[in-house]
Amino acid sequence: MWTVPLIVGLLLTMADASATATPSGTATVPLEELIPLYAQRQSPPATPPPTEALVKSQLKGRLTADALVVEGHFDVEVLADGRWTQVRLLQLDADSFPGTLPTLEDATVGVVDGHLCLLTRKAGRYAFDVGVSIRSPGAGPERRAQVRFGPHVAPVPLTLEADTSVFTLTEPLPASGGEAYAVYPQQGTLRVGWRAAVAQAAQAQKQQVRPPLEPRITEATASWVSTLEGRATLRVSYALSLDREQPLELALPEGHRLERVTLNAIPVPVTSGDGTLTLKAAPARLGETTGTLEVVLSRELGVFHLSGRLSLALPRVSWPVAELRARAHFPAVFNYRREGGSLEQYESSEGTDAAAAGLPGKALHFRQFLVAASAPTLELGYSVDISGSYFR
CATH class of the missing domain: 2.60.40 (Immunoglobulin-like)
Structure with missing residues (x-):
């Protein structure tokens, strides 16, 4: 094996100031020994950043x-x-x-x-x-x-x-x-x-105390439906305005029988004495000020004759009623005329007839405003309708 003599100059700088300087000189190193030494040389350290972030x-x-x-x-x-x-x-x-x-x-x-x-x-x-x-x-x-x-x-x-x-x-x-x-x-x-x-x-922080709401009935709707044999059903719906539980009394018209009472669409038991219903009305939901009351009554009017007179009445309510609208569906073979009572007859602007309302008979419309501590009444006279007959 042959070697190539090399003259290598090495200059080393020491970091420690107290250390002595490395003497300079020359040395002859075989090539097979120089290559590993060259590979092991240290690269200069990287400069650190001036700040971390x-x-x-x-x-x-x-x-x-x-x-x-x-x-x-x-x-x-x-x-x-x-x-x-x-x-x-x-x-x-x-x-x-x-x-x-x-x-x-x-x-x-x-x-x-x-x-x-x-x-x-x-x-x-x-x-x-x-x-x-x-x-x-x-x-x-x-x-x-x-x-x-x-x-x-x-x-x-x-x-x-x-x-x-x-x-x-x-x-x-x-x-x-x-x-x-x-x-x-x-x-x-x-x-x-x-x-x-x-x-x-x-x-x-001050609790807002709302003054109590005076209970009243903003609107009431009633409907009479009668057969030719005189079996009549009276249905009355009341729109209640109240903010808490309140007592309510209804005096039933004479001759009527109570069939059903629902408060906010829920059947409720009621106490009755001498034809007077006593119940406790409440809003439909907590925090609301509205409710609904429905009363269903029945009565025997008697057999219709060729002519006659009908005396009708609605329950008397202990709360004031702002507006009352009533509708009567009686046999269509008769003509009807208002002869008295507190309910006034009017022509319905809705244009609903008996067929549109889904109820049989001839439809008559009545109303009354500002009802307080009284029972609305109606007197009707009737006679056979011969307008379509041959003999007149």
């Missing part, structure tokens, strides 16, 4: 009765790579509580040693949002909260949204448009003081 931030806040809620947007550029980097964003005191924390790829955001931090071991840009609630310590109308920045974040102003009709800021702040105010940091800390508006707070 750069942070840009934006903060928005809003007030509650006893806390300042801060929503922050952070844009972090991590420069160090291949080792763990901790970027401290906000300092959390005992009354500070993190809310929404993001989920990032190759990084995590959490609380470490009293700071809200970004942790990663990979260089790159990380943009995310976080939420922090800062509760005001103590009690009373005066409230204070502060936001302290971490060592890696440059202090920035806080855009505060505060409804001045609900909250009063304890120190004047420059307005930034609408109900937003700018809070500038002082010595690296954002401080906010506020209190609830006294008038608004007292009004909100």
Whole structure:
């Protein structure tokens, strides 16, 4: 085996100032020994970044009765790579509580040693949002909260949204448009003081007591349906206006028999004495002011003759009735004429006849307004309708 003599000059520089300089000279090294030495040479160390990370931030806040809620947007550029980097964003005191924390790829955001931090071991840009609630310590109308920045974040102003009709800021702040105010940091800390508006707070805490609603019946509808043999059914529906349970009495017309009573579409038992029904009416649902009551009665009018007279009446209600509309469906072979009573006959503007209403017989329409403590009545005379007969 042959060797090629080489003249290699080596210059070594020592980092330690106290060490002596390496003497210079020449040496002859075989090629097979030089190649491994050349491969094992050390590359110069990489220059570390001037800082581990750069942070840009934006903060928005809003007030509650006893806390300042801060929503922050952070844009972090991590420069160090291949080792763990901790970027401290906000300092959390005992009354500070993190809310929404993001989920990032190759990084995590959490609380470490009293700071809200970004942790990663990979260089790159990380943009995310976080939420922090800062509760005001103590009690009373005066409230204070502060936001302290971490060592890696440059202090920035806080855009505060505060409804001045609900909250009063304890120190004047420059307005930034609408109900937003700018809070500038002082010595690296954002401080906010506020209190609830006294008038608004007292009004909100005061229980609103609504005066009791006078019970009444806004509208009542009644219908008589009779066969030629004189079996008649009376159905009366009442639209109730009330805000709590109220007693209600109905006096049945003479000669009528009670078939059914429903309150808000639910059958209810009632007590009857001397033809008087006593029940407790209530709104259909809690908090509402309306209800419905329906009463079904039956009566024998007697057999219809060639002519005659009908005496009709409705129940007397203990509540005032604003408007009452009644409809009678009697055999179509007779002509009917109003002869008396409190109910007035009118021509229906709805144009409904017996067939349209789904009830047999000839339809007659009556009404009465402002009924109070009385039983509406109607007197009808009838005679055979010979208008279509041959002999007249």
